[in-house]
Amino acid sequence: MTTLYQRVKWLFKSAAMGLGIAFTAGCAANQPNTFTFTADLPPDFAYQAIAVYVPAKGETCTVPGGRNTEVGYNMKWRENYQPTAEILLRRTVSGCPLVISRIKLDINATYGKTRGDFGGDIASVFIRDEVEEQYKSVVNEAGESNFYGECQWLFRTSGKPRVLRKILNCKTIDAQGERGRGQPFAAFTPDQLPGKTVKMHIKLADEEKPGWGDTWVKVPNGWKRCMGKGYEDQRAYCNGNYKDFSGFLMPDGRQCTIYPGCTE
Template sequence: MRNCLRRAHAWPALFGLVLSGCSALGSVGADTFTLEGELPTDFALRAQAHYGGSEDCSGRGHVETFKKEYDKAPHGYQFEIPVSYRNGLCELQLVRVGLFIYGRYGEKDWQQTYDNGELLIVPKTSIQEYANLPGRPDSINAVCSWLFQESKLNLEISKILNCRGVGARLIKEQLQEQAITLSFTVNPKEQPYRDNTWIEFPGGWKPCLPKEGWQQCQDPPVFKTFRNNDQECTIYPNCTE
């Protein structure tokens, strides 16, 4: 579940609470579930729970945000997410949880990016529909990969985060006081963001000059240097052969 639009964000602007048309708002008793798991080094997570009302309360909504920030070591997180909220006479139901996975690959402000996913909350509307839905997963395991490229803006190597398996469809009636485990691992092998723009050798990846009017390598390839970490390099990730 990948958003085709990927960009670095200013960290302080990431987290906020969005509230529309709500007053005297509060979660309903013990009607919550736990979202928990493990994050790799230099990863962070934001979960954004979206609530909506019935037809009589269609103008009411609520967004609740949960976050776990970066750490220099692998670290766990645990969010207690309400399944419903009371807003006056309206009971708002959880409809989805947006997931934003942030990765940091350097100390500079621009050396962080994100990918996203989603947990969809579906009701048990009928026995037949319920029978056709998968059961609540014991755990969800997402794998994140780093895709590298030459950054024209920063004149260095920049990276894009691609996380697969970040999502599930959950039955609302199975959630109350339950725990859903969502953990992340990092693929140790980085890949180029665009195919046929770098060529792999035993010692790493070499960038090549493109064909005229194209992004792909010439044939036969003509290799070039690139800059990374303020150095002139011939191969990635080791810089020199």
Template sequence: MTSSFFRSRFLLAHAWPALFGLLLSGCSTLGSVGADTFTLEGELPADFALEAQAHYGVANGCNGRARTRSFESDFEDSPHAYRFRIPVNYRDGLCEMRLARVGLFINGRYGDKDWQRTYDNGGLELVDTLPEGAPRFDGNGRLSKTAECTWFFQLSRAHSRKGEISKLLSCSGAGAYLANQTLPGKFVNLSFQVQQEERPARRNTWLSTAQGWKPCVPKEGWQQCQEPPVFGTFRMDGRECTVYPKCKE
């Protein structure tokens, strides 16, 4: 009986460190994946992609640091949906991490070359109190918005492609304020539309004609159209053109 008692104490003494470590490991792992979440979803136009960067701060005063998690949808040749489940809070070891904001990178492409890609920004800001007039979740826990995106064209000044058409992207309405106390379990539907008409990136540098937009040749030291206007040419898809977007009059 005495031998059995000491053998049991010996086994327990040697097993306890491993068991204790396993418990700690299990708590840390479960804490990092168990979280309250909300869903960010919507529709993207063809040749658009979206990246959401969720920024977290330490909420319980532990000795931790801010964290970032990224969620991405890729480019597609046709309109497509995206859906991200974003944690509102989670545990990282002993630290409670709480979502502070979600930065959005709205990526668009207008050609197959690397330089024919650009982006605009948007964002979801978490607040304790919604600003006056800010959209709120409906009775089904959904908030829906549509961002309007416009392409702005210009002549590239880059030495390697000077005189080529390049574009900038601008998206309005690509964000919202969210009340952090009621966010878990909610759905934010943020969709994107592209305006059919493109516009010059700078005023009075192109003139609209019945055939299309024609680029002005400015006076030396002057950025805008001359009076009367003098028109130049530009390059697009390897062709020399006189009007945008048709290229030829």
């Protein structure tokens, strides 16, 4: 037979558990479910972002076909670019509680007027339950976290008329402005982000470089394109011939002999 003491003890334990659950839920409810992502980019740059969501920790549910587990921002960046986005930390899709795990970022930049005159590279924001201290981003007292990158234009020629095209190459940079090997990134634990702002800063390198080696020759006022075996030679490596050069077309249609100044 259950004694009075055992019944009182059970009631007290149940009440304590209930209070604990209510307290935890209250804290979660008081936490904002969004954070702000924004970017400081050079002129003619824009970013696209895709927030990727996965089942919350401890959940065994799945979303059929993975549908609606990603949310895009600035997907039409050419027509309607918005540098600031409010991003949800938690969502429920098909009855499955999801949490954000990553933001995939495309950095796009235009260098001409036609639709194909653009280059792009990637950056990332990672959200993990555990992040090694050496990679963990810092949120300052103002509620902001900043990460940095530098993008550089790499130029080449394309096709028989040798039309100048550009490739965008973006790397992370440190506090001293030194370029690293990887793309720009930030990493957080989920508790760092509610109500906070994450800002990506990208600068453009002062100097442009050839897309790959031994195809252009540096001269005092720019770069000259090696002829190679002729205009049919798409790669046109110099191969020791640093006297025979070819003309090329700028994206705006100008016939040029030197980049970037066009004429010598």
